[in-house]
Amino acid sequence: MGAHRRPWLIPPPGAPAMSIVASCPVSSFDDLEIHKSLKSHLAEQGLRQPFPIQAATIPDALAGRDVLGRGRTGSGKTLAFSLPLLTRLAESNKPRRANKPRALILVPTRELANQVNEVIMPLARSLRMFTTTIYGGVGYGGQLNALRKGVDIVVACPGRLVDHMESRNVDLSAVEITVLDEADHMAELGFLQHVEQILAATPRGTQRLLFSATLDRGIDRLVERYLANPVTHEVDPADSPVEAMTHHVLHIDNADRVGILRDLCAAPGKTLVFTRTKHGAARLTEQLVKAGVPSVELHGNLSQSARARNLAAFAAGRAETLVATDIAARGIHVDDVSLVIHADPPEEHKAYLHRSGRTARAGASGTVVTLMTDKQRRSVRALAKQAGILPTTTKVAPNHPFLNQLAPGDRVFVETASIDLHPSPPRKPKGPRRSGGSGKPAGSGHRYAKPGGHRKGGASAGKQRNKYRGDRKPR
Numbered sequence: 403m404g405a406h407r408r409p410w411l412i413p414p415p416g417a418p419a420m421s422i423v424a425s426c427p428v429s430s431f432d433d434l435e436i437h438k439s440l441k442s443h444l445a446e447q448g449l450r451q452p453f454p455i456q457a458a459t460i461p462d463a464l465a466g467r468d469v470l471g472r473g474r475t476g477s478g479k480t481l482a483f484s485l486p487l488l489t490r491l492a493e494s495n496k497p498r499r500a501n502k503p504r505a506l507i508l509v510p511t512r513e514l515a516n517q518v519n520e521v522i523m524p525l526a527r528s529l530r531m532f533t534t535t536i537y538g539g540v541g542y543g544g545q546l547n548a549l550r551k552g553v554d555i556v557v558a559c560p561g562r563l564v565d566h567m568e569s570r571n572v573d574l575s576a577v578e579i580t581v582l583d584e585a586d587h588m589a590e591l592g593f594l595q596h597v598e599q600i601l602a603a604t605p606r607g608t609q610r611l612l613f614s615a616t617l618d619r620g621i622d623r624l625v626e627r628y629l630a631n632p633v634t635h636e637v638d639p640a641d642s643p644v645e646a647m648t649h650h651v652l653h654i655d656n657a658d659r660v661g662i663l664r665d666l667c668a669a670p671g672k673t674l675v676f677t678r679t680k681h682g683a684a685r686l687t688e689q690l691v692k693a694g695v696p697s698v699e700l701h702g703n704l705s706q707s708a709r710a711r712n713l714a715a716f717a718a719g720r721a722e723t724l725v726a727t728d729i730a731a732r733g734i735h736v737d738d739v740s741l742v743i744h745a746d747p748p749e750e751h752k753a754y755l756h757r758s759g760r761t762a763r764a765g766a767s768g769t770v771v772t773l774m775t776d777k778q779r780r781s782v783r784a785l786a787k788q789a790g791i792l793p794t795t796t797k798v799a800p801n802h803p804f805l806n807q808l809a810p811g812d813r814v815f816v817e818t819a820s821i822d823l824h825p826s827p828p829r830k831p832k833g834p835r836r837s838g839g840s841g842k843p844a845g846s847g848h849r850y851a852k853p854g855g856h857r858k859g860g861a862s863a864g865k866q867r868n869k870y871r872g873d874r875k876p877r
Contacts, residue, residue, distance in 0.1 A: 428452060428457045428461075429451060430450055430451055430452075431444050431445075431449065431450060431451070431452055431485075432450075434452070434457075434460050434461065434464070434485070435461075435464055435489070436460065436464070436485045436486065436488075436489045437488065437489045437492050437529060439528040439529055440485055440488060440489065440525055440528065440529070442528070443524065443525055443528045449481075452478070452481075453478035453481075453482075454478075454637045455471055455478050455479055455482050455635065455637040456478050456481055456482040456485070458471075458635040458637065459471045459482045459483075459486075459611075459633075459635050460482060460485055460486050462633045462635075463482075463483065463486035463487075463490075463609075463611055464486045464489060464490065466490070466609055467609070467632070467633050468609060468610050468611070468612075468629040468630050468631065468632040468633070469611045469612070469632055469633055469634075469635065470612050470614075470625055470629060470632040470633070470634045470635070471483075471611070471612070471613040471614075471634075471635050471637075472613075472614060472615065472616075472634065472635070472636045472637070479583065479613045480517075480518055480521045480522070480583070481521065482613070483507070483581045483583070483611045483613065484518075484521060484522045484525060485525070486611075487505055487507075487522075487555070487579050487581065487611075488522070488525055488526060488529055488531065490578070490579060490609070491504055491505055491529075491531065491554060491555075491578065491579070492529050492531075494578060496576075496578070498532070498552035498553065498554055499552055499576060500549070500550050500551065500552050501549045501550060501552075501571065501572055501573050502552075502572075502573045502574075502575065502576035503549075503553050503554065503555060503556040503572070503574070503576065503577060504554045504555065504576055504577065504578050504579075505554060505555045505556070505577060505578060505579045505580070505581075506555075506556050506558065506574065506577050506579075506580045506581070506600070506604065507522075507555065507556070507557045507558070507580075507581040507583060508558055508559070508560055508563070508580070508581065508582050508583065508588070508597060508600065509557065509558070509559060509583045509584060509588075510559065510560075510584050510587040510588040510590075510591055510593065511559065511587075512537040512538070512539060512559060512706055512709065513700075513709065513713060514583070514584065515535045515536075515537050515557045515558065515559055516535060516710065518557050518583065519533055519534075519535050519557045522555065522557070526554065526555060531554040531555065532548075532551075532552070532553045532554055532555075533553060533554065533555040533556070533557060534548035534549070534553045534555075534556055534557070535556075535557045535558070536556055536557070536558035536559070536562050536563050536566065536572075537558065537559040537562050537706075538559065538561055538562040538565075538706075539705065539706035540706045540707070542562075542566075545562075545566070545571075546571055549566070549571060549572055556572070559593075560588060560593040560596035560597050560600060561593065561596060563596075563600060564596045564599055564600065567599075567600070567603060574600070574603040574604050574605075575603075575604075575605060576605075577604045577605060577608060578605075578608055578609065579608065579609045579610075579611070580600075580601065580604050580608065580609070580610045580611070581610075581611045581612075581613070582597065582610070582611070582612040582613065582614070582624075583613050584613070584614065584615075585597075585612055585613065585614040585621050585624065586614045586615055586616045586621055587756075589620050589621055594620050594624065597624065598624070598627070598628075601624075601628045610628060610629050610630075610632075612624070612625060612629060612632070615756075616752075647758060647761065647768050647769070647770050648768075648769050648770070648794075649758075649770045649772075649786070649791045649792070649793035649794070650769065650770070650771045650772070650793055650794050650795075650796065650808060651771075651772045651774050651782060651786070651793045651794070651795040651796070652771060652772070652773050652774065652795075652796055652797075652798050653774050653775075653776075653779075653795055653796065653797040653798070654773055654774065654775060654797075654798060654799070655775070655799070656775050658798075658799050658800055659745070659773060660686070660689050660690075660693070661799075661800035661801075662773070662798060662799070662800055662802075662805065663675065663686070663690065663743065663745060663773075664690060664693045664694075664695055664800075665800055665801065665805045665809075665813065666741065666743060666771065666805055666808065666809045667690060667695045667697065667722075667723040667743075667809075668694070668695050668813040668814060668815055669741075669806075669809035669810065669811045669813060670722075670811035670812070670814075671722065671738070671740040671741060671809070671811070672716065672719070672722050672723075672724075672736065672738055672739045672740060672741075673722060673723045673724075673739070673740070673741045673742075673743060673809070674723075674724050674726065674736075674739050674741070674742050674743070674761070675723060675724070675725045675726070675742075675743045675745050676725075676726055676727070676728065676742070676743065676744050676745060676746065676748070676757045677725060677726075677727060677745050677746045678727070678728070678746035678748070678749075679727065679746075680701040680702055680703045680727055681703075682727075682745075682746065683699045683700070683701045683725045683726060683727050684699055684701070684703070686725050686745060687699040687725045690723060690725070693815070694815030694816050694817065695723055695815065696720070696721040696722065696723065696816060697721055697723040697724070697725055698712035698713075698715050698716055698721045698723070698724055698725070699712060699724075699725045699726070700712055700713060700716075700724055700725070700726040700727070701726065701727040702727070712724070713736075716736060717736045717737075724736075725745075728748065728753055728756075728757070739761045739768065740761060740768055740769065740809075741761065741768070741769050741770075741771065741808070741809055742757060742758050742761045742768065742769070742770045742771070743770075743771045743772075743773070744757060744770070744771065744772040744773065745773055746773075747772050747773070747774065747778055747781065747782050747785060748785070750785075750788075751785055751788035751789035751790075754772075754785055754789050755789055758770045769808060769809075771808060772785075772793065774795075
């Protein structure tokens with residue numbers, strides 16, 4: 403028996419596991435017993451009707467039950483766990499304490515951590531709660547300061563959070579609710595050992611919500627050990643294609659690959675292009691930019707600041723083409739992606755569905771295109787069969803009329819020199835100076851020391867920095 407299972411909630415041997423298939427039992431957020439401030443915020447954003455995964459899971463989460471939500475990407479899971487989490491924290495109304503968050507949301511990637519935080523932060527503010535993100539690849543000074551001041555909710559990647567736990571920078575003994583989002587992707591990245599270490603540090607008997615597209619790769623063991631008699635909600639089979647997507651295979655000559663991509667990506671609307679390798683993503687981005695298509699890249703060779711800038715440029719429309727690798731597929735949540743292109747077909751059907759899930763999100767429609775050379779015909783056909791799709795296959799070359807049908811609209815090409823993907827922010831006016839004439843902004847001092855300076859009661863930040871190497875895998 404797992405250390406954190408609650409035996410009084412475990413069904414007797416032979417009893418069937420509780421499973422509920424979502425049927426959208428409510429038609430409006432007003433029908434849900436979420437906090438009134440959250441309802442007002444949703445109404446201001448024009449959000450009135452919950453998606454099936456939200457309508458199904460929120461009532462049980464509000465009741466304090468452990469929930470296992472299974473649904474494909476883009477089904478609205480962030481609000482499904484954010485709304486009950488915030489409502490229950492508001493009901494408990496416990497004070498914030500330094501280094502002791504009240505709720506924890508675990509996610510697999512930095513991009514997803516930022517995007518989950520962007521969704522939950524304004525909702526939390528309406529309840530006078532504070533959030534912060536914790537992940538690797540960035541300086542840890544801001545994370546330490548936020549924890550010391552006290553936050554209600556931490557959105558974290560497992561590797562960096564374990565680093566903070568081992569350095570006693572964070573104490574999970576006050577966590578009331580724990581959420582695991584994209585749990586299967588955390589397993590794919592090798593973080594299950596860290597996830598179990600984190601769950602073991604949260605209090606016995608607290609609520610846990612787990613959202614995952616599948617239960618393989620050890621997720622079933624995680625559910626068995628750390629969720630007590632969970633209510634299971636399935637919205638769409640784990641590997642089912644989205645009906646609002648149209649799938650196409652373009653049979654091409656390898657020499658025409660860049661020309662065809664140039665034609666498709668230059669059409670109006672956001673386009674997401676997937677490659678198999680980091681170097682392939684960087685090379686293709688450079689080729690598209692030289693061809694006059696404003697494009698940015700997203701892969702593991704970039705620093706976190708570069709990844710954030712590129713993703714922001716894509717989301718804001720300064721660059722309407724993003725070239726990414728599989729590692730980023732689960733972490734890209736950008737609205738209005740109308741076209742997904744598999745420039746390199748993925749190796750397995752799950753990766754195909756995860757990549758394709760960046761379009762046709764939240765009820766919208768979208769187009770998915772896979773480029774296929776003669777040598778890839780057999781593998782692409784097998785991939786489509788495993789993914790359960792029936793794509794239309796068309797032999798094309800650059801400037802083929804069918805390309806305009808896939809991505810309609812006037813093509814716009816710009817000179818490389820005129821592409822400004824990262825505009826500099828406007829300069830902020832200088833703040834007030836200290837009365838002593840030191841020239842330092844008011845409030846500067848030991849508490850707000852830059853990373854690398856010494857802090858009270860411990861080693862220098864420079865020495866601590868060597869311990870943080872990002873979201874490392876277990877040794």
